Each structure stands twice: as C-alpha cells, then as structure tokens.
Amino acid sequence: MLQVENLVAGYGKVQVLHGISIAVPQGKLVTLIGSNGAGKTTTLRAVSGMIEPSAGTIRLGGDNITGLPSHRITQRGLAHSPEGRRVFPTQSVTDNLLLGAFPRLTGSRPKGDTGADLEKMFELFPRLKERREQLAGTLSGGEQQMLAMARALMLNPDVLLLDEPSMGLAPKLVEEVFSTIARLKERKTTMLLVEQFAAAALEVADFGYVMENGRISASGPSAQLRNDPAVKAAYLGAAH
Numbered sequence: 001m002l003q004v005e006n007l008v009a010g011y012g013k014v015q016v017l018h019g020i021s022i023a024v025p026q027g028k029l030v031t032l033i034g035s036n037g038a039g040k041t042t043t044l045r046a047v048s049g050m051i052e053p054s055a056g057t058i059r060l061g062g063d064n065i066t067g068l069p070s071h072r073i074t075q076r077g078l079a080h081s082p083e084g085r086r087v088f089p090t091q092s093v094t095d096n097l098l099l100g101a102f103p104r105l106t107g108s109r110p111k112g113d114t115g116a117d118l119e120k121m122f123e124l125f126p127r128l129k130e131r132r133e134q135l136a137g138t139l140s141g142g143e144q145q146m147l148a149m150a151r152a153l154m155l156n157p158d159v160l161l162l163d164e165p166s167m168g169l170a171p172k173l174v175e176e177v178f179s180t181i182a183r184l185k186e187r188k189t190t191m192l193l194v195e196q197f198a199a200a201a202l203e204v205a206d207f208g209y210v211m212e213n214g215r216i217s218a219s220g221p222s223a224q225l226r227n228d229p230a231v232k233a234a235y236l237g238a239a240h
Contacts, residue, residue: 001026007056027188034211048080077158089137100154142173198235
C-alpha cells in the first residue's frame with residue numbers, strides 16, 4: 001500500500017534521511033522506532049509532503065506521490081496525525097473532525113456518509129462525544145491527541161500516519177491511545193506508527209523498522225525485534 005524506496009530528505013543543507021526504504025502492506029500496522037533525532041518524524045513529514053525529498057521514491061497504492069504537496073497527497077488517501085497534535089484550538093471538536101473530512105466534502109475524495117463516520121469517531125473516542133461542542137484548545141493533552149487521531153481518520157484514509165501519539169501523556173492515557181490503535185488494527189486500518197515507547201509499539205505492530213542516524217539499521221516482524229538482543233538493549237530496557 002505504501003512503499004518508500006531510497007528516500008533522502010532533510011532541512012535546507014542538513015540531510016537527515018540517508019536513503020531509507022520501508023514498506024507498509026495493506027491492512028497492516030508497521031512501526032518505526034529509534035532514538036530522538038534518528039529521523040522518524042522527518043520520514044513521516046517527507047511521506048506526507050510536509051517537506052520535499054531530495055531523492056528516492058514514495059508510492060501510495062502503486063501511484064508515485066514523491067514531491068507532491070500535502071493537500072494532493074491527502075486527496076490520494078494518506079492522512080497524517082502529526083507530532084504535537086496541532087488541533088484547531090478555536091474550533092469545536094465537531095468542527096475539527098469535519099475539517100479532517102474536508103477533501104470528502106469538497107469532492108476531491110469520495111464523500112460517503114460523513115455524518116455516519118462522525119458518529120463512528122464518537123463511538124471510537126467516547127470522550128470526544130462528551131465534548132463535541134467544546135473548543136479544541138480547552139481539551140486536555142490526551143483529549144487533543146484523540147481528536148488529532150479522529151480528525152485524520154475522518155479522511156477515511158487508505159494509509160494513516162501516526163507520529164508520537166503518546167508524547168507527553170500520562171501512563172493511563174498512553175494505555176488508552178494504544179488500546180485505540182489496537183482497535184484500529186483489528187479493523188484492518190493500514191498504519192505507519194512512529195513512537196517513543198518502543199516496547200508498546202512493537203507489542204501492537206505487525207512489523208517494525210529500527211532507525212539510527214537517518215538509516216534503517218534493523219527490520220523484521222515485531223516479535224523478532226522484541227527478542228533481538230541489540231534492540232532490547234538499546235530501546236526496550238531491562239524492564240521489558
């Protein structure tokens with residue numbers, strides 16, 4: 001579904017990604033783990049068009065989307081729940097969700113039943129239903145993260161990118177976020193997850209990639225990576 005080959009990208013003269021290749025098959029959850037500064041967020045930004053790659057190829061459903069602007073990539077069916085949530089603070093929860101469906105409402109994506117999908121989001125995230133008319137900027141950090149994920153899902157995407165969904169959340173809310181990701185996996189939502197909690201990410205994912213200094217240093221089924229001594233020592237810690 002999503003294929004990244006020999007991707008090179010960065011910021012100005014600073015090259016962050018040095019020819020990485022990853023694949024996200026349809027209906028699977030793939031995670032990208034690594035230390036801070038390894039290039040994980042840059043990977044998602046390059047895939048979703050937030051920055052333009054300097055080399056390599058990105059394919060979505062067989063179509064070459066390399067270098068397209070973000071709104072065109074979104075129209076092709078890729079949704080990005082970004083690091084730091086980035087909700088629209090002065091808009092209500094409901095309006096934030098409807099903005100996620102904007103390409104459907106303007107005809108650049110199949111519209112479907114957006115009203116029914118809105119209710120599905122409230123079923124998936126009951127706390128958002130309780131706060132549907134509340135301004136997004138007044139929500140807690142955990143609630144804003146749920147809103148960011150739900151907003152991305154309102155695109156009815158072919159592929160969902162999740163960037164650090166647990167960042168800054170209390171342990172109980174982290175559990176809620178990963179429970180939601182597990183439910184999305186059960187629904188066969190195709191996802192690429194970047195996550196600081198490597199153990200939790202590998203527990204829920206089908207397949208994983210380890211990134212170091214802008215390169216892929218290891219990859220394999222999640223169970224294999226969880227049992228890899230080098231991965232355990234570097235990212236999972238003695239407690240795991």
